[in-house]
Amino acid sequence: xxxxxxxxxxxxxxxxxxxxxxxxxxxxxxxxxxxxxxxxxxxxxxxxxxxxxxxxxxxxxxxxxxxxxxxxxxxxxxxxxxxxxxxxxxxxxxxxxxxxxxxxxxxxxxxxxxxxxxxxxxxxxxxxxxxxxxxxxxxxxxxxxxxxxxxxxxxxxxxxxxxxxxxxxxxxxxxxxxxxxxxxxxxxxxxxxxxxxxxxxxxxxxxxxxxxxxx
Amino acid sequence: xxxxxxxxxxxxxxxxxxxxxxxxxxxxxxxxxxxxxxxxxxxxxxxxxxxxxxxxxxxxxxxxxxxxxxxxxxxxxxxxxxxxxxxxxxxxxxxxxxxxxxxxxxxxxxxxxxxxxxxxxxxxxxxxxxxxxxxxx
Amino acid sequence: xxxxxxxxxxxxxxxxxxxxxxxxxxxxxxxxxxxxxxxxxxxxxxxxxxxxxxxxxxxxxxxxxxxxxxxxxxxxxxxxxxxxxxxxxxxxxxxxxxxxxxxxxxxxxxxxxxxxxxxxxxxxxxxxxxxxxxxxxxxxxxxxxxxxxxxxxxxxxxxxxxxxxxxxxxxxxxxxxxxxxxxxxxxxxxxxxxxxxxxxxxxxxxxxxxxxxxxxxxxxxxxxxxxxxxxxxxxxxxxxxxxxxxxxxxxxxxxxxxxxxxxxxxxxxxxxxxxxxxxxxxxxxxxxxxxxxxxxxxxxxxxxxxxxxxxxxxxxxxxxxxxxxxxxxxxxxxxxxxxxxxxxxxxxxxxxxxxxxxxxxxxxxxxxxxxxxxxxxxxxxxxxxxxxxxxxxxxxxxxxxxxxxxxxxxxxxxxxxxxxxxxxxxxxxxxxxxxxxxxxxxxxxxxxxxxxxxxxxxxxxxxxxxxxxxxxxxxxxxxxxxxxxxxxxxxxxxxxxxxxxxxxxxxxxxxxxxxxxxxxxxxxxxxxxxxxxxxxxxxxxxxxxxxxxxxxxxx
Numbered sequence: 093x094x095x096x097x098x099x100x101x102x103x104x105x106x107x108x109x110x111x112x113x114x115x116x117x118x119x120x121x122x123x124x125x126x127x128x129x130x131x132x133x134x135x136x137x138x139x140x141x142x143x144x145x146x147x148x149x150x151x152x153x154x155x156x157x158x159x160x161x162x163x164x165x166x167x168x169x170x171x172x173x174x175x176x177x178x179x180x181x182x183x184x185x186x187x188x189x190x191x192x193x194x195x196x197x198x199x200x201x202x203x204x205x206x207x208x209x210x211x212x213x214x215x216x217x218x219x220x221x222x223x224x225x226x227x228x229x230x231x232x233x234x235x236x237x238x239x240x241x242x243x244x245x246x247x248x249x250x251x252x253x254x255x256x257x258x259x260x261x262x263x264x265x266x267x268x269x270x271x272x273x274x275x276x277x278x279x280x281x282x283x284x285x286x287x288x289x290x291x292x293x294x295x296x297x298x299x300x301x302x303x304x305x306x307x
Numbered sequence: 308x309x310x311x312x313x314x315x316x317x318x319x320x321x322x323x324x325x326x327x328x329x330x331x332x333x334x335x336x337x338x339x340x341x342x343x344x345x346x347x348x349x350x351x352x353x354x355x356x357x358x359x360x361x362x363x364x365x366x367x368x369x370x371x372x373x374x375x376x377x378x379x380x381x382x383x384x385x386x387x388x389x390x391x392x393x394x395x396x397x398x399x400x401x402x403x404x405x406x407x408x409x410x411x412x413x414x415x416x417x418x419x420x421x422x423x424x425x426x427x428x429x430x431x432x433x434x435x436x437x438x439x440x441x442x443x444x
Numbered sequence: 445x446x447x448x449x450x451x452x453x454x455x456x457x458x459x460x461x462x463x464x465x466x467x468x469x470x471x472x473x474x475x476x477x478x479x480x481x482x483x484x485x486x487x488x489x490x491x492x493x494x495x496x497x498x499x500x501x502x503x504x505x506x507x508x509x510x511x512x513x514x515x516x517x518x519x520x521x522x523x524x525x526x527x528x529x530x531x532x533x534x535x536x537x538x539x540x541x542x543x544x545x546x547x548x549x550x551x552x553x554x555x556x557x558x559x560x561x562x563x564x565x566x567x568x569x570x571x572x573x574x575x576x577x578x579x580x581x582x583x584x585x586x587x588x589x590x591x592x593x594x595x596x597x598x599x600x601x602x603x604x605x606x607x608x609x610x611x612x613x614x615x616x617x618x619x620x621x622x623x624x625x626x627x628x629x630x631x632x633x634x635x636x637x638x639x640x641x642x643x644x645x646x647x648x649x650x651x652x653x654x655x656x657x658x659x660x661x662x663x664x665x666x667x668x669x670x671x672x673x674x675x676x677x678x679x680x681x682x683x684x685x686x687x688x689x690x691x692x693x694x695x696x697x698x699x700x701x702x703x704x705x706x707x708x709x710x711x712x713x714x715x716x717x718x719x720x721x722x723x724x725x726x727x728x729x730x731x732x733x734x735x736x737x738x739x740x741x742x743x744x745x746x747x748x749x750x751x752x753x754x755x756x757x758x759x760x761x762x763x764x765x766x767x768x769x770x771x772x773x774x775x776x777x778x779x780x781x782x783x784x785x786x787x788x789x790x791x792x793x794x795x796x797x798x799x800x801x802x803x804x805x806x807x808x809x810x811x812x813x814x815x816x817x818x819x820x821x822x823x824x825x826x827x828x829x830x831x832x833x834x835x836x837x838x839x840x841x842x843x844x845x846x847x848x849x850x851x852x853x854x855x856x857x858x859x860x861x862x863x864x865x866x867x868x869x870x871x872x873x874x875x876x877x878x879x880x881x882x883x884x885x886x887x888x889x890x891x892x893x894x895x896x897x898x899x900x901x902x903x904x905x906x907x908x909x910x911x912x913x914x915x916x917x918x919x920x921x922x923x924x925x926x927x928x929x930x931x932x933x934x935x936x937x938x939x940x941x942x943x944x945x946x947x948x949x950x951x952x953x954x955x956x957x958x959x960x961x962x963x964x965x966x967x968x969x970x971x972x973x974x975x976x977x978x979x980x981x982x983x984x985x986x987x988x989x990x991x992x993x994x995x996x997x998x999x
Contacts, residue, residue: 108557108558114634114635117633118630118776121630121633122562122630125626125630125660129622129661129663130662132662133665133668136664136665136668136672136698137899141681143691147689148689194526225679226681226688227681236688236689239690240689243681243682247683260597278922281789
């Protein structure tokens with residue numbers, strides 16, 4: 093199962109842990125806690141969305157219908173699929189196949205780039221038609237809630253986009269390290285944690301898609 | 308000393324997960340298409356959004372349990388994510404309950420039951436002071 | 445005292461190979477350290493400096509309020525002063541002081557661990573604290589802010605003062621807080637020594653754990669909120685601007701979703717310290733260990749359900765306000781559980797009235813008195829009368845500052861022998877404690893009365909009928925400041941010239957005293973094994989915690 097090039101497992105053990113088992117548990121728990129903070133970070137925006145969606149329901153629905161739903165749909169499919177390939181990359185890493193993990197991770201990064209490309213197309217269209225947040229809104233729709241929809245649209249998708257960029261960076265670095273044989277079947281926690289981050293980015297988008305595009 | 312790979316094997320590696328991943332992926336794609344198709348029907352009365360959110364929650368649960376392996380992992384990690392969800396519900400729920408049950412004139416101008424939206428670059432006080440605010444000061 | 449090197453020091457109980465001189469003593473060895481004890485000490489220095497800075501702002505405020513009209517500053521400067529006082533005291537002193545300072549030092553020691561789970565993250569947390577403080581201070585020097593520490597919109601989004609750097613500084617400080625909390629949670633879950641079950645953890649650890657949960661879950665919301673205000677201030681998108689359909693009350697919801705639990709980020713660590721001190725100085729087991737431990741988690745949980753009591757008069761719906769008001773009172777139940785257990789611990793104990801115990805007495809008074817006024821304020825109808833008056837100011841100073849500062853000073857005196865190996869002068873300690881406690885009361889009890897008579901907060905002048913009580917308050921503040929100055933002076937003198945304290949001068953049964961003082965870099969020479977719970981004073985002597993034939997700690 094384990095490959096010969098990988099360093100022995102003991103060298104992964106930091107000095108202050110009793111065993112690699114505890115260290116792995118600690119790393120996972122730390123990552124889950126970090127993901128919880130990310131969830132709460134987005135929650136503030138989702139709460140603002142809920143309040144203004146409640147106050148301006150008709151305007152939000154109208155503004156949402158003016159978005160290009162197909163881009164949202166394609167992006168959802170792209171991101172879900174990239175999550176799948178990240179999971180496959182982790183599966184390779186658990187088998188000690190660093191090169192396989194690298195291939196799947198880089199494939200996921202490519203899909204992240206595709207996601208960002210579609211996002212760019214969409215943003216360019218908004219700039220072109222003046223569908224901008226708050227007082228910069230110069231689009232066709234009249235209701236007072238429409239500029240507010242675009243405030244939240246740009247805040248939520250913008251923050252998510254930043255997370256996609258961070259996630260792509262993390263996947264690239266960890267993927268390349270895995271390709272060089274930095275991890276083994278016995279120890280591949282960084283691969284796992286990078287994957288967790290990417291899955292979270294995916295989950296957030298899973299909620300963004302209906303809220304922004306489908307109401 | 309315990310075998311360093313024991314946890315990893317116990318929790319993840321005694322079976323290959325490729326088949327499981329593929330099933331989850333197919334389910335995610337199916338749900339994505341489903342939610343998009345349902346949105347084309349324009350279900351009224353907020354039910355459309357409710358259905359869409361239920362589907363999104365289902366998809367999110369699938370990702371958390373199987374892609375992120377919470378299904379196989381220790382209790383502490385599950386408690387972390389459940390606790391964070393409680394607080395998500397708390398912030399959204401209690402904030403929204405305020406706007407929903409508030410004296411309507413205290414809601415932002417332009418929303419239902421509140422004052423009409425004024426000129427866009429006008430920041431002064433509205434013509435009728437909303438009653439909820441006069442007790443302050 | 446004894447200038448000869450190690451042999452003499454060891455005979456006196458000073459551990460010659462300690463974290464202060466091992467592996468090195470240079471400045472770089474401190475700035476690069478991964479040792480939780482050194483990081484804790486650096487946090488203590490940083491937070492103490494912030495306390496001095498915030499204290500200077502407070503004194504300037506009190507001097508300005510000495511006379512009804514303008515005294516030393518104009519209205520705008522006064523606005524900046526109380527804003528900076530709030531920001532420095534809350535974000536730079538009270539939130540990090542006990543968890544990041546004493547918590548860092550003590551948590552691994554109490555768990556029998558070599559370090560926190562993520563030592564590098566721990567150091568990063570300290571540098572984020574420095575960076576956040578630097579950015580915020582830059583903004584304070586270049587214009588300050590005049591919004592109050594609460595940054596209420598729409599004023600904060602339109603003010604001409606330099607609010608954006610201050611908001612970003614607090615945003616960075618928030619990440620420091622999150623990382624420390626995350627680290628402590630993981631440490632508590634994974635780094636406990638053999639035999640250290642959950643119900644054998646010292647009560648300090650329980651409270652710090654509960655604090656960390658709040659830090660991790662609430663701080664991101666504050667970060668996002670401050671970013672929104674910054675965006676609003678810079679670009680005017682209108683998310684909180686009623687002229688553009690925004691709801692300013694939504695900002696208050698977001699802000700207090702963090703900032704109310706933040707009160708428990710300040711008070712829970714204070715309770716952590718007090719739970720240790722009360723056992724050590726009454727020489728008794730804690731009464732109702734589990735009740736005290738679980739009530740920490742209860743406070744952390746219920747603390748999240750109460751934020752709306754800050755919004756009673758802001759246009760919030762009366763129904764939601766009523767729910768929040770009732771939920772707020774639940775915090776009183778958990779706090780009362782703790783207070784009754786502490787006082788029950790005193791019962792028939794053999795109390796030694798040392799300086800930390802004096803601060804415990806002060807803490808108990810401030811917590812109960814501040815808490816009771818809090819229950820009154822959580823009643824919607826009464827709050828309408830007291831909203832935005834000095835009654836509120838006095839209330840939150842009692843509960844947050846009073847409790848936290850008493851606990852901070854108790855911790856400083858109780859653990860100074862552990863941290864430095866030196867002993868402070870007991871006589872001066874008691875004198876300063878009396879001055880601090882009395883000074884604090886004389887500062888804020890007049891403010892309760894002023895607020896009840898209707899003096900609003902945040903004004904630099906007031907009608908003449910409020911004059912006498914304001915003079916009393918300023919006089920009290922002077923006594924308080926003098927008491928703190930005495931503490932500062934003798935602490936510095938102690939660090940340099942103080943007598944060696946010995947490994948356990950209090951004969952405390954706290955686990956952190958099992959190791960020599962100051963502790964060695966790896967905390968314990970051999971991995972400790974715990975066979976019983978903490979604070980067990982009913983046994984004759986501390987039972988052996990170390991197995992007879994220990995394995996070497998470093999292989």
